[in-house]
Amino acid sequence: xxxxxxxKRVIDYNxxxxxxxxxxxxxxxGVKMSxxxxxxxxVEEALRIRDRGEATEVVVAGIGPGAAQQQLRTxxxxxxxxxxxxxxxxxxxxxxxxxxxMKLVEQEDAGLVILGKQAIDDDSNQVGQMLAALWDRPxxxxxxxxxxxxxxxxAVREVDAGLETIEVELxxxxxxxxxxxxxxxxxxxxxxxxxxxxxxxxxxxxLGIEMPPKLEIGAHxxxxxxxxxxxxxxxxxxxxLLKDKGVL
Amino acid sequence: xxxxxxxxxxxxxxxxxxxxxxxxxxxxxxEVDLAVFHSGADDVVETASKLDWVTRVxxxxxxxxxxxxxxxxxxxxxxxxxxxxxxxAPSTTFGKDVLPRVAALLGVPQVSDLMEVLDKRSFKRxxxxxxxxxxxxxxxxxxVLATVRIASFQAAEFGDASPVESIxxxxxxxxxxxxxxxxxTTTGDxxxxxxxxxxxxxxxxxxxxxxxxxxxxxxxxxxAAVGASxxxxxxxxxxxxxxxxxxxxxxxxxxxIGVGISGAIQHMTGIKDAGLIVAINKxxxxxxxxxxxxxxxxxxxxxxxxxxxxxxK
Ligand SMILES: Cc1cc2nc3c(=O)[nH]c(=O)nc-3n(C[C@H](O)[C@H](O)[C@H](O)COP(=O)(O)OP(=O)(O)OC[C@H]3O[C@@H](n4cnc5c(N)ncnc54)[C@H](O)[C@@H]3O)c2cc1C
Ligand SMILES: Nc1ncnc2c1ncn2[C@@H]1O[C@H](COP(=O)(O)O)[C@@H](O)[C@H]1O
Numbered sequence: 001x002x003x004x005x006x007x008k009r010v011i012d013y014n015x016x017x018x019x020x021x022x023x024x025x026x027x028x029x030g031v032k033m034s035x036x037x038x039x040x041x042x043v044e045e046a047l048r049i050r051d052r053g054e055a056t057e058v059v060v061a062g063i064g065p066g067a068a069q070q071q072l073r074t075x076x077x078x079x080x081x082x083x084x085x086x087x088x089x090x091x092x093x094x095x096x097x098x099x100x101x102m103k104l105v106e107q108e109d110a111g112l113v114i115l116g117k118q119a120i121d122d123d124s125n126q127v128g129q130m131l132a133a134l135w136d137r138p139x140x141x142x143x144x145x146x147x148x149x150x151x152x153x154x155a156v157r158e159v160d161a162g163l164e165t166i167e168v169e170l171x172x173x174x175x176x177x178x179x180x181x182x183x184x185x186x187x188x189x190x191x192x193x194x195x196x197x198x199x200x201x202x203x204x205x206x207l208g209i210e211m212p213p214k215l216e217i218g219a220h221x222x223x224x225x226x227x228x229x230x231x232x233x234x235x236x237x238x239x240x241l242l243k244d245k246g247v248l
Numbered sequence: 249x250x251x252x253x254x255x256x257x258x259x260x261x262x263x264x265x266x267x268x269x270x271x272x273x274x275x276x277x278x279e280v281d282l283a284v285f286h287s288g289a290d291d292v293v294e295t296a297s298k299l300d301w302v303t304r305v306x307x308x309x310x311x312x313x314x315x316x317x318x319x320x321x322x323x324x325x326x327x328x329x330x331x332x333x334x335x336x337a338p339s340t341t342f343g344k345d346v347l348p349r350v351a352a353l354l355g356v357p358q359v360s361d362l363m364e365v366l367d368k369r370s371f372k373r374x375x376x377x378x379x380x381x382x383x384x385x386x387x388x389x390x391x392v393l394a395t396v397r398i399a400s401f402q403a404a405e406f407g408d409a410s411p412v413e414s415i416x417x418x419x420x421x422x423x424x425x426x427x428x429x430x431x432x433t434t435t436g437d438x439x440x441x442x443x444x445x446x447x448x449x450x451x452x453x454x455x456x457x458x459x460x461x462x463x464x465x466x467x468x469x470x471x472a473a474v475g476a477s478x479x480x481x482x483x484x485x486x487x488x489x490x491x492x493x494x495x496x497x498x499x500x501x502x503x504x505i506g507v508g509i510s511g512a513i514q515h516m517t518g519i520k521d522a523g524l525i526v527a528i529n530k531x532x533x534x535x536x537x538x539x540x541x542x543x544x545x546x547x548x549x550x551x552x553x554x555x556x557x558x559x560x561k
Contacts, residue, residue: 141318
């Protein structure tokens with residue numbers, strides 16, 4: 001079984017994102033970029049599955065600018081076998097990304113696709129579910145526990161009410177939550193080794209997918225600011241203030 | 249033709265209150281039909297029919313609909329969607345799981361976490377963990393599909409009963425997914441985190457599962473729900489369904505009290521809509537004080553009992 005994993009290049013989660021002066025987007029120049037944290041967990045899980053002998057190959061795929069090679073190299077350094085970059089400077093929205101992954105599933109004959117539950121830039125939380133629909137295969141989203149047996153994946157899902165367990169036949173699409181695993185640290189020798197691993201770069205347009213309708217993206221603005229707060233010195237003062245404000 | 253199809257979130261016994269909030273958003277887009285996919289959840293259908301602003305409740309009952317399996321529900325929703333301009337679901341884990349699957353079947357983009365309606369096609373939604381609000385417009389010729397950020401809308405009231413129609417949809421359903429059940433972790437009669445008017449949340453600073461007792465104790469005293477930061481959940485102090493934030497629950501209580509929480513952006517995005525944010529932290533430089541309406545610097549293990557003592561006075 002071959003596992004296909006999505007790796008998206010995003011602004012690092014520690015960066016305080018700034019809106020550009022025109023309000024058309026966010027500033028990315030000189031900003032630290034990383035693998036989407038959920039995708040790092042997806043890569044880690046795929047590697048563990050392969051290393052247990054339950055899969056043969058881990059292929060990581062990214063759609064994005066040429067610089068996204070860096071994130072794919074990191075995934076290779078973690079231990080992925082091969083990387084594919086579909087290069088484009090355009091914004092690729094979830095449905096187009098899902099169609100691209102569908103194409104890849106066919107080309108690579110993947111038996112399992114593992115994606116992040118959401119990309120922390122657009123926070124869409126859509127691609128995995130959309131891919132599963134296009135592929136007409138099961139989905140297990142927000143996965144925080146995973147086992148395989150008899151051609152099925154048993155997944156524990158983090159849902160609002162607690163932990164849900166479902167079993168899906170393979171092939172399937174999984175989207176991972178943060179508590180599934182703790183991704184490994186990449187060591188220097190692995191980074192050197194990763195330089196020799198295959199990373200194919202293809203123009204996104206060459207995938208030949210039909211481009212779906214796009215959401216038109218308008219103004220970017222900061223969230224409404226909360227009025228400045230006050231400091232109190234003691235529990236007594238706090239309780240009095242809360243009572244004065246009528247919330248207690 | 250009614251304009252909006254709203255998909256109810258429920259567990260077979262009760263209607264998730266996120267549905268009521270999403271309904272308030274749906275109403276801004278036109279007349280609303282509320283669809284309940286279920287198997288024998290008559291109580292849910294009845295509750296749904298008592299919500300204000302609903303034109304019709306569509307009861308879609310079949311055995312496969314007993315459990316919330318996206319691959320089973322999506323083709324039914326896509327079929328039902330044919331008659332509507334707009335399909336909405338609350339942005340609960342249920343809505344997030346199922347609606348993109350519907351969007352892909354329909355070949356249209358989806359708006360995630362809709363927080364404000366500008367017009368029938370233009371909406372505001374948060375990106376970058378809520379640090380940026382962006383305006384998106386659904387292109388002409390596409391149905392509007394959106395999950396509704398429930399903290400951004402007040403819950404619809406209960407009022408005049410609306411008619412219930414039983415619908416049967418001729419759709420073949422996949423059998424590749426088996427539902428094995430839900431381990432509900434929230435115990436007892438504590439208020440629900442997403443609908444509570446008061447929330448006390450603890451972070452890594454609480455230090456252990458045992459220590460969390462002080463948080464629960466204050467919460468009980470205030471009749472508040474209990475929440476947590478991701479660090480507290482990861483450390484195993486409390487279960488995952490208590491996590492507040494970008495990847496947890498987005499809440500909008502009247503009062504939020506955060507103790508031993510530093511105030512990372514991923515946490516703060518979950519409480520932005522709270523009426524009043526109170527932060528208790530021993531580090532005066534903790535970022536949570538920047539967003540808090542009321543800050544108290546000090547040791548939570550001393551302060552929480554003092555608060556209780558004050559309340560007793
Ligand atoms: C992709 C991604 C998604 C994330 N999603 C979420 C999310 O949904 N929700 C979330 O919460 N986090 C999320 N995080 C994690 C987030 O970045 C922070 O790591 C986390 O919120 C920190 O939790 P904390 O404030 O409890 O812990 P810390 O940052 O360790 O803060 C502990 C605080 O407790 C204080 N303290 C210690 N002892 C005491 C005491 N005795 N009395 C008073 N104060 C004390 C300290 O001064 C400190 O400020 C996410 C991270 C990533 C990368
Ligand atoms: N441009 C991309 N390149 C690679 N993977 C992507 C891309 N966009 C989305 N994905 C995958 O889909 C997941 C969910 O993304 P989203 O639906 O945009 O929140 C991400 O965590 C990735 O695994």
